[in-house]
Amino acid sequence: MANSAKGFDVRKQWGFTTIAAVCFVLLYLPVVLLVVYSFNAGTSVAIWEGFSLQWYRSAWDNQQVQEATVRSLVLAFWASLIATSAAVLAALATTRVRPFKGYSTVFAAINQPLMVPEIVTAVALLILFAGIKVQTGYTGLGYLVLAHSAFCIPFAYLPIRARLQGMDLTLEQAASDLYASPFQVFRRITLPQLWPGILAGAMLAFVISLDDVVITEFVKSAGQDTLPTYMLGQLRRVVTPEVNAISTVLLAISVTMVIAFFFLSRVKK
Amino acid sequence: MKTFLTTTALVAVASAALAEGELNIYNWGNYTSPEMIEKFEKEHDVKVTITDYDSNDTALAKIKAGGHGFDIVVPSGTYIPIFVGENLLMELDPSELSNHGNIDPQWMDVKFDPGRKFSVPWQWGTVGVTVNTAVYGGDINDAAIILDPPEELKGKINVVPEMNDVMGMAIHYVGGETCTGDKEVLKKVRDVLVEAKKNWLSMDYGNIEKYAKGDLAAGVNWNGASMRARDQNADIAFGYPKTGYPVWMDNAAILADAKNVDNAKLFVNFIMEPENAAMLSAFAKYANGIAGSEEFMPEEMKSAPEIVVPADLKSAAYIAETCPPEVSKIYTQIWTELQK
Amino acid sequence: MSDLAQSREKQERRNRWLLLTPALVILLIAASGPLLITLTYSFLTPGDYGGVEWRFSTEAWFNVIFQRDIFDDTLGFADAHLSILWRSVKLSLMTTIGAVILGFPTAYFIATRPPHSRDIWMLLIMIPFWTNLLIRTFAVMELIRNEGTVNSLLIWSGVIDQPIQILFTETAIMIGMLYVYLPLMVLPLYASMERLDFNLVEAGYDLYATRFAVLRRIILPLVKPGLIAGSILVFVPSLGAYVTPRVMGGGKQLMLGNLIELQFGQGRNWPLGAALSITLLAIVMVALIFYVRSAGREEVGHG
Numbered sequence: 060m061a062n063s064a065k066g067f068d069v070r071k072q073w074g075f076t077t078i079a080a081v082c083f084v085l086l087y088l089p090v091v092l093l094v095v096y097s098f099n100a101g102t103s104v105a106i107w108e109g110f111s112l113q114w115y116r117s118a119w120d121n122q123q124v125q126e127a128t129v130r131s132l133v134l135a136f137w138a139s140l141i142a143t144s145a146a147v148l149a150a151l152a153t154t155r156v157r158p159f160k161g162y163s164t165v166f167a168a169i170n171q172p173l174m175v176p177e178i179v180t181a182v183a184l185l186i187l188f189a190g191i192k193v194q195t196g197y198t199g200l201g202y203l204v205l206a207h208s209a210f211c212i213p214f215a216y217l218p219i220r221a222r223l224q225g226m227d228l229t230l231e232q233a234a235s236d237l238y239a240s241p242f243q244v245f246r247r248i249t250l251p252q253l254w255p256g257i258l259a260g261a262m263l264a265f266v267i268s269l270d271d272v273v274i275t276e277f278v279k280s281a282g283q284d285t286l287p288t289y290m291l292g293q294l295r296r297v298v299t300p301e302v303n304a305i306s307t308v309l310l311a312i313s314v315t316m317v318i319a320f321f322f323l324s325r326v327k328k
Numbered sequence: 329m330k331t332f333l334t335t336t337a338l339v340a341v342a343s344a345a346l347a348e349g350e351l352n353i354y355n356w357g358n359y360t361s362p363e364m365i366e367k368f369e370k371e372h373d374v375k376v377t378i379t380d381y382d383s384n385d386t387a388l389a390k391i392k393a394g395g396h397g398f399d400i401v402v403p404s405g406t407y408i409p410i411f412v413g414e415n416l417l418m419e420l421d422p423s424e425l426s427n428h429g430n431i432d433p434q435w436m437d438v439k440f441d442p443g444r445k446f447s448v449p450w451q452w453g454t455v456g457v458t459v460n461t462a463v464y465g466g467d468i469n470d471a472a473i474i475l476d477p478p479e480e481l482k483g484k485i486n487v488v489p490e491m492n493d494v495m496g497m498a499i500h501y502v503g504g505e506t507c508t509g510d511k512e513v514l515k516k517v518r519d520v521l522v523e524a525k526k527n528w529l530s531m532d533y534g535n536i537e538k539y540a541k542g543d544l545a546a547g548v549n550w551n552g553a554s555m556r557a558r559d560q561n562a563d564i565a566f567g568y569p570k571t572g573y574p575v576w577m578d579n580a581a582i583l584a585d586a587k588n589v590d591n592a593k594l595f596v597n598f599i600m601e602p603e604n605a606a607m608l609s610a611f612a613k614y615a616n617g618i619a620g621s622e623e624f625m626p627e628e629m630k631s632a633p634e635i636v637v638p639a640d641l642k643s644a645a646y647i648a649e650t651c652p653p654e655v656s657k658i659y660t661q662i663w664t665e666l667q668k
Numbered sequence: 669m670s671d672l673a674q675s676r677e678k679q680e681r682r683n684r685w686l687l688l689t690p691a692l693v694i695l696l697i698a699a700s701g702p703l704l705i706t707l708t709y710s711f712l713t714p715g716d717y718g719g720v721e722w723r724f725s726t727e728a729w730f731n732v733i734f735q736r737d738i739f740d741d742t743l744g745f746a747d748a749h750l751s752i753l754w755r756s757v758k759l760s761l762m763t764t765i766g767a768v769i770l771g772f773p774t775a776y777f778i779a780t781r782p783p784h785s786r787d788i789w790m791l792l793i794m795i796p797f798w799t800n801l802l803i804r805t806f807a808v809m810e811l812i813r814n815e816g817t818v819n820s821l822l823i824w825s826g827v828i829d830q831p832i833q834i835l836f837t838e839t840a841i842m843i844g845m846l847y848v849y850l851p852l853m854v855l856p857l858y859a860s861m862e863r864l865d866f867n868l869v870e871a872g873y874d875l876y877a878t879r880f881a882v883l884r885r886i887i888l889p890l891v892k893p894g895l896i897a898g899s900i901l902v903f904v905p906s907l908g909a910y911v912t913p914r915v916m917g918g919g920k921q922l923m924l925g926n927l928i929e930l931q932f933g934q935g936r937n938w939p940l941g942a943a944l945s946i947t948l949l950a951i952v953m954v955a956l957i958f959y960v961r962s963a964g965r966e967e968v969g970h971g
Contacts (some may be wrong), residue, residue, distance in 0.1 A: 072776065072879075079777035082770045083792070086850070089807035090796045092817070096807075101560075103537040104806050121362075123378060145691035152687035159684065163957050169691060172699045173900070174952040175706070176908030178929045179945040182938070183702030183709075185393050192395025209698030212691055217897035218856040224893040225863055255862045258787065259855035263901075266797040266851070272911060273929075276386060281352040281397035282377040290802045292357015292380030295533045297556065298806065306799035313798050317791045385718055385933040392719060410717040489919045491934045515739050530836045530918025543814065653716040653936070658738050660935040667922045667930075668748035 094310065097303035104300050114304040121301065124289060128305055131269055131285040134200065138207035139215070139264035145208070146215035146260055147253070151245075154223040170217075172210040180210070181277035188278055198280040206278050207268045214267050215260035222256025349374045351591040354391075354398040356578070357382060359451075361611035368598050374591050391416050391583060399586040400595060402450050405440040405577045406492065406650045417446045418582040424593060427600035435577065435617040439647060447579035448596050449617030451608060454637065454645065455493045455574045457567045458539055458549040458557060468567030469641060471501040473546050475524045482527040486538070486547035489531045491663045492648060493574050494521075494548055500572025500646070507651035509658070518662045525666055539564055552613035555634040566634040568641040574648040577617065703949075710942035718936045728939035732947055749927070749944070756924040759838060760906035763845045764853075767902045768895070770846070771853035775894075776887075778854075779861040790858060793851050801848070805915050808847055809835060836918030844916035845906050852905070853898035860894030861887075896959070904952055908945075924948055 101108030118124055149169060153162065188202045234244045272287040279288060290302060353360065357380035365376050381387045384407045390396050392414060403411055411417050422428040431444060441447050459468045464481055475498060477485060487494055496506060498521055504513035529544065536553055538544045540560035554566040580599060582592040598604055605616040606624030615635050622630060629635055651659065710728050712720040735746040778789040811817045812834040819831040834840050864887065872882040910925035931941030
């Protein structure tokens with residue numbers, strides 16, 4: 060696109076770009092430290108004592124921490140999938156529509172998990188789920204998936220809703236007029252336009268689930284520690300760079316995925 | 329994803345097949361020696377699963393609610409009477425536990441579990457003051473280091489956020505009794521704490537490296553944590569306040585609704601074997617209350633000043649207790665005021 | 669004709685509730701259900717060792733605002749609760765403002781990249797958050813410690829000659845929360861900005877003289893939904909934050925989340941904890957409903 064007559068490109072707002080650069084640096088600075096300390100020869104996450112791979116070895120040998128890591132990822136995957144799907148549907152029902160009776164109630168209900176401090180939901184869920192556990196005898200991961208899905212919904216819903224709010228209705232209208240079924244309209248027109256919102260919502264839901272401590276601590280059954288609850292247990296005693304090592308491995312995997320993604324998208328171009 | 333699902337399915341099937349040989353332990357994080365667990369698993373062909381908690385209150389709330397699936401829990405002595413009162417623990421039969429006699433006589437008739445009917449010792453320790461002797465040269469066996477700190481320590485003090493231990497230390501400092509409800513005493517306690525807090529840097533856990541590196545020069549601390557700090561910095565010393573300092577003990581107990589009762593009994597008996605108790609201590613860095621375990625302990629722990637209480641300060645120790653609810657309520661108010 | 673309109677409206681309503689069902693069912697079980705339990709608990713008597721006794725009492729609600737002095741039994745405001753509430757609101761507000769200042773330009777930057785690389789930039793924002801929350805917070809602590817990276821750098825460059833005590837202050841809590849919640853601002857902003865027509869912006873530059881006017885008259889109205897979504901997502905969870913204040917504030921400066929946790933933990937006063945959290949919920953709820961009402965009116969106005 061041509062530059063405007065004034066001689067600058069709106070895509071290059073230098074002030075904004077500078078702040079964005081600062082923002083990225085700030086985001087990654089602690090991560091760099093985290094990675095550095097995963098190679099620490101000492102037992103500290105804050106005092107450098109030389110290079111060593113001992114924490115990678117120790118994490119490799121520690122079955123509890125590995126299981127907790129995998130459990131965290133599995134839980135975050137299901138919770139974000141369920142929460143995002145439910146949030147897309149809910150956003151479609153509550154955005155770009157005439158205000159209906161019960162609209163504010165629905166909106167408040169969807170955002171309720173944001174407003175109640177975790178510990179409160181955690182204690183109440185403990186009481187509720189313990190009853191069900193005793194009655195049914197089922198103590199699987201389902202309770203955690205359900206609890207996580209619930210508090211992930213607003214995090215998925217709000218970005219999707221924000222995206223949907225400004226979307227153009229005319230295309231959908233046109234498709235509808237051409238006798239496309241509502242599902243076709245959704246798949247071919249709405250979904251592609253909505254995609255950035257869905258991706259944003261799903262990613263937020265994923266990390267929110269990945270970070271949750273308090274609700275998980277109260278809902279988990281025997282043998283269901285996640286990485287954050289495992290860390291919470293360590294907090295009182297010694298936090299070693301073992302979890303730095305695991306985080307570094309996860310980082311390496313995700314960075315590799317992003318790079319692969321990047322090249323794939325360039326090939327497609 | 330498909331592979332993942334298959335794996336999960338396999339894992340589910342595999343664990344179901346092993347159901348007879350299972351044991352679920354609910355314990356403080358980073359507190360159970362993996363070597364000892366491995367030994368137990370081999371000896372008795374039992375698959376042990378450990379799940380962590382980070383406070384007695386969380387453990388109590390979860391176990392009270394039911395449906396948790398745990399067999400063994402390791403609460404502090406102060407919580408044992410509460411667990412027993414709520415009928416959450418299974419009564420032990422000493423005749424079934426061949427190692428019951430190994431419990432150190434000193435830890436047999438404890439106030440929180442007379443005759444050890446419900447629990448057996450896991451680890452015990454003291455709450456005292458950690459001091460960097462390079463910064464402060466005075467007497468370290470003094471609660472005034474925290475509650476009326478000398479100039480050189482001001483702003484470099486950390487206090488572990490344990491309401492009962494800190495309140496207890498302050499109550500004894502002003503001359504009161506454990507769990508006192510005396511308003512006069514408590515008023516003094518509050519004034520002392522509010523005044524002292526201005527000189528505290530933080531109220532936090534897990535400060536080993538901050539002590540070692542000099543960010544902190546003194547603090548209310550656990551003896552084991554203080555020992556770990558000394559490993560990194562020889563100037564760190566542990567003091568036992570002569571006005572009184574709390575002694576705590578964590579204890580393993582079998583839950584009333586345990587599913588793997590036989591394995592739980594095996595385990596409780598197993599940790600009372602001196603050699604195994606020493607393995608626990610070597611990992612957690614605290615003493616264990618099992619007679620005869622000393623000879624299996626790591627050399628540096630046998631003589632550690634953080635573990636061997638000096639003879640003249642032994643009498644200043646008091647065993648931490650469960651305070652009555654109405655007293656507890658006042659403590660909470662003072663505690664909240666302290667952190668507002 | 670009116671029949672047709674009526675049946676269409678009926679169908680619309682049915683579809684709407686059908687679409688809402690999955691979300692509402694999940695929330696009913698795992699959010700509203702617990703809330704009812706909490707509400708009930710706030711009217712009960714605290715159990716001796718945690719939990720509740722099934723005896724009706726309004727004492728918890730009374731204690732949210734008032735307290736009897738433990739020593740002379742006089743009635744006064746629970747100033748500990750009020751000052752903690754004030755700190756929570758203040759720090760959450762500052763965190764939100766900080767997130768806008770950093771997040772808006774970042775979202776703008778991402779939205780102006782070529783389309784195929786935008787998803788990558790967005791992923792780059794998220795990657796730091798794939799790491800464990802506590803480890804990440806410890807890394808931030810390491811940065812702002814007295815002997816930490818930031819202070820060392822400032823001393824080395826001669827800006828200051830004494831380290832600034834940031835750790836264990838309110839500023840530290842704010843920095844920590846800003847770091848944790850920043851993506852919650854950037855992503856919704858980006859999601860609504862991405863569809864911004866930059867031809868419009870360019871046209872704006874031709875029409876208006878200043879960049880500021882363009883920002884205010886064109887960009888801001890268009891990204892307002894994202895800005896509001898982001899602000900809700902940062903402000904509201906900050907109010908109830910638990911881990912960050914505990915670690916970054918060194919346990920000395922409680923926020924609401926910690927105060928409530930204290931009641932459910934060592935304080936053993938579940939009803940007070942429940943009453944405090946319902947109070948928090950009510951404040952936020954009123955603000956949100958107010959927003960929905962006014963935003964709803966606006967949307968209709970445009971339509």
